Amino acid sequence: MRGHGYQTFSMQAELYERYLVRMLIDIKLNEDRTQLLGHANPRWVVYEIKAINKLPGGTFQITPRSESERKLTPEQWQKVVAAGGDLSVLGLSLAKDKPVLWFREYWRSQDPGMPMP
Numbered sequence: 001m002r003g004h005g006y007q008t009f010s011m012q013a014e015l016y017e018r019y020l021v022r023m024l025i026d027i028k029l030n031e032d033r034t035q036l037l038g039h040a041n042p043r044w045v046v047y048e049i050k051a052i053n054k055l056p057g058g059t060f061q062i063t064p065r066s067e068s069e070r071k072l073t074p075e076q077w078q079k080v081v082a083a084g085g086d087l088s089v090l091g092l093s094l095a096k097d098k099p100v101l102w103f104r105e106y107w108r109s110q111d112p113g114m115p116m117p
Contacts, residue, residue, distance in 0.1 A: 006040070014107055015087075017099035021046050044072040046087065052102040060106040 005028050012022040026040040048068035053061040072080070076090055083089040 006038075014103070016094060016096045017103040017107075018095060019046060019048050041074060042077075044077050046070045046072065046092065049100045049103065052100055052106050054102050054105065058109070060102060060109065062106065 006026045007029070009025045009027050010022060012020050014020055022045045023042050024045070025042045027036060028038040029035065030037055047070070048065040049062060050065040051063040053063075055061055070090075070092065072090070079089050080087055087094060
């Protein structure tokens with residue numbers, strides 16, 4: 001539904017210090033950006049982080065494992081929700097004990113007030 005005047009609202013969560021789950025919704029705001037005028041259906045993407053490099057100045061360079069990207073349909077997302085967040089119901093096998101170097105630091109840098117679980 002993305003069209004003229006729409007922008008993408010994005011939220012993400014981390015899994016096992018290795019994966020990101022991102023929800024994207026195309027939204028349309030009024031000219032003053034104070035009211036939501038419309039939105040499309042949400043989309044979900046799960047992807048694995050291959051590597052994180054810490055750059056001078058404290059920023060990070062993220063390298064996703066592009067072949068691992070999985071776009072979920074609303075029906076697939078409902079299966080995940082019904083399974084208590086278990087992505088294995090979709091046949092995804094996640095490495096739960098292989099955190100990516102610098103992941104915690106990267107995640108904290110995105111929202112310094114957000115605690116790591």
